[in-house]
Amino acid sequence: MTSPLDSYTASMGDLHFSDEAKARMAESLRAAAAARDAEKNAQPAAPAEVLTMPARRPARPHARRWVRVAAGLALALVLGGGATVAVAVGVLPNPADVLSDVFGGAPSQTELLNDVGRPIGASATSNGVTVTAEAVAGDRFNYAVAYSIEFDDPAALEGIEFHEGGTLTYVGDAFLRVDGAMSGGGLVRLYDADPGDNTLQLVQVMGVQTWNDAGIVGRTARFSMSKLEIYADDGGFKTLAAGNWNLKFEMNYVDTTVDLPAGQTTTWQGSAVTIDAVAVSSLGVTVDYTIDRQTRDLALPGEVSDEALEEQATTIGLPVIVTFADGTTFDATDANGSAVKHGDGTTTVSKATTYDHIVDTDDIVSVTVGDVEIPVSAA
């Protein structure tokens, strides 16, 4: 071995549970599966029966614990849903007031953003810092959520060197899980919109893929954060806040998604492509296609080279261009996406991303996928 990372991976590879521990876990997992099956077969009118199951089962401590966990989860499924953790206090902001930094501030865009977006008002406080989800806007697979982060300590933001426009290089661990979303990507912006207050603004803009294409509108979103850090100019991390912020809200906004005709075929770098789905909205674009090619995974250590990325682009690099009525275009080629390989040698690629401004769907002329131009008027 010549690299310390080779040594590291070898050492980690040596970590393993004993066979006895694995057998114990498998046995306990079977007990949990039995509890699940029993719950499924139970009468609908008696969901509480699930809670009595662990007591009936003579099992070792670990097995009992597994059954208890399973029963708890099953009960949660029976009860279903859940309320927003925090309720709105005071006057909720207009979506445009807190999202215009992402989607532009022209009056027409402000009006659109207020039409599409919705206020939220869910908040959580920890260690003197209150995180509030202010507003959300989105479409079937894209969303933008604006948060405020208010510090009780008026001096908390003193001494911080902001970049131009009041921005900071965010390196925290804020995470928003939207029910049904199984992959996605996007950006997080942290900035100070008003240097005169003790509040920072955080915006998450994401495009996601869902496991069944059901869309995310109306789904429950769960925000969690344990630290707010920035990357300082001296090369180190600076922690602005540490604590435990968890809040929940609904992805409630006006979905302006328009499905365009699909099924067209083309080629990309010599491979046959079938366009499976194309959709546009006021906020973004979504494209799914299947290409008759598979590239190697960039998963092995040392393989994330420029050459490997170029190879991957032969599958996921199919150009996607959105053309607007004023003649401007938006390049969505490098949108957030996922690629799924199939047994027949093809790959299904899904891309979703938001524009850098909000538009009226009537002002979207076309989406060009590869060399196939799909007019929105054909929808």
Next chain:
Amino acid sequence: MQIPRNALDRDPERLVRDYADLVLRVCYTYLRSTADAEDVCQDTLVKLLLREEPFHDPGHERAWVVRVAANACRNLLRDRGAHPAVGLDDVPEPAAAQTPGEDALRRRDERVLDTVMALPLPQREAVYLHYYEGYPTREVARIVGATDAAVRQRLSRARASLRDDLKGDYDDFPA
């Protein structure tokens, strides 16, 4: 969009076989200890067992397991006041077969592991997910809830730390 919905079986034997050691390594990475690994593994695999939504493929399922186990570890760290209860000196070394003549290499491997485990958690998790699990940085970013740029920065800083701390032991460092 046509997504294959090949339902991966949730056979308990398979789940333990495929993921128990994975969760153990996740625990070790996050907690610097394997003491809670069995509990974390239990919770993670029960959630997997009860999850009703299908996975795209084994890779999707595996990433889900990593994320759930990592979240469980983060919760444990929070419960402990965001500080691991076990010091580095108390970290159990991985059990590896040791043969005569390999002592020097073994000591070097231990030093490397200690050095990686001494990295800050964001760098440690990035190193584990990228170099051990083999996820590209974009996927690591998705798992840990950070940006791709942040993950690349963490990896870069981790490599720089290893380069400084292990200077002389190795000639070949990744850029």
